[in-house]
Amino acid sequence: MKLRFRLNDEDKELDVEPFRRLLDVLREDLHLTGSKEGCGEGECGACTVLIDGAPVNSCLVPVAQLDGHDIRTIEGLARQGTDGEVLLDEVQQALVSFGGTQCGICTPGIALCASAALTREPNADRARLRELLAGNLCRCTGYQLIIDALVDAASTRRGNSKR
Ligand code: FES
Ligand code: FES
Numbered sequence: 001m002k003l004r005f006r007l008n009d010e011d012k013e014l015d016v017e018p019f020r021r022l023l024d025v026l027r028e029d030l031h032l033t034g035s036k037e038g039c040g041e042g043e044c045g046a047c048t049v050l051i052d053g054a055p056v057n058s059c060l061v062p063v064a065q066l067d068g069h070d071i072r073t074i075e076g077l078a079r080q081g082t083d084g085e086v087l088l089d090e091v092q093q094a095l096v097s098f099g100g101t102q103c104g105i106c107t108p109g110i111a112l113c114a115s116a117a118l119t120r121e122p123n124a125d126r127a128r129l130r131e132l133l134a135g136n137l138c139r140c141t142g143y144q145l146i147i148d149a150l151v152d153a154a155s156t157r158r159g160n161s162k163r
Contacts, residue, residue, distance in 0.1 A: 001015070001016065001017075001018045001064060002014075002015055003015075003016055003018075003063065003064070003066060003067050004067060004068065005066045005067060005068065005069050005070070005071060006069070006070040006071065007030070007071050007072075007073070007076070008071070008072055008073060008075060008076025009076060012030075014029065014030075014063075016029065016063050017063075018062060018063060018064030019062045019063075019064065020062070020063050021058065021059055021060075021061065021062065021063070022049070022058040022059075022061040022062070022063050022065075022066065022071075023035055023037060023047045023058040023059045023061075025063045026049070026058060026073060032073050032075050034073055034074035034075050034108045035047050035048070035049055035058055035073055035074065035108060035109075036105045036106075036108060036109070037059060038105060038106070038137070039059075040059050041059070042057045042059060042060045043137070044106070044109075044136070044137045045057065045106070045109040045110070045113060045135045045136035045137060046105050046106055046108075046109050046136075046137075047059040047109065048108070048109035048110075048112050048113050048136065049071055049072065049073050049112060050071065050072040050073075050112055050116055051066070051069055051070070051071055052069055052070050053070070053072075053116060053119065054116065055109075055112060055113040055116050055117075055135075057135075072112070073108075073112075074108035074109075074111060074112055077089045077091075077092060077111060077112060077115060078092060089111065089115050089153075090115075090118070090153040090156045090157045090160065091110075091111050091114045091115045091118065091149070091150065091153040092111050092115075093153070093156070094149035094150065094152045094153035094156065095107060095110070095111060095146070095149045095153075097149070097152070098145050098146075098148050098149035098152065099145055100141065100145040100146040100148065100149035100150075101140075101141065101146075102140035102141055103139075103140050105139075106136060106137060106138040106139075106140075109136050110133060110136045110138070110146060113132070113133060113135070113136050114129070114132070114133060114150050114153065117129070117132040117133070118150075118153065118154050118157050122154065122157060122158055122161065123154075123158070124154060125151075126147060126151050129147060129150045129151065129154065130143075130147060133146075133147075133150070
């Protein structure tokens, strides 16, 4: 089928088999390998992308469902500044600063899910952030530094929004 959608702020048109998984189309056809496969069964969140701003497990989505929708992957979370510099999302910056990553398989999904969560709930506290990220599993870090980073990102984003 012919599919039209927005991907990381660009219009895309693809000819694809409609029941292929979005995760596979992103990684294999579009070479966006930031979305990871952990479980392949909707349990771990490693494959998270944003569809119309909401986090979705791309391993569970047939690509046919994307027609007319807006998709953001980890490759599209950072923005470009006016001088062409890369401006990391507050969540990405905090994960770097706090060392909230080890093997990195969970990190793209966590960054996207947390960024969307902070857009929806800018005042989310530590306990709420843990709940909002409950669908994103990490087998390495023990979560402490990830949650520390997200608390910091929430505070930074609230500060930025007041400017
Ligand atoms: S790979 Fe999709 S939820 Fe685990
Ligand atoms: S850093 Fe390895 S799964 Fe989270």
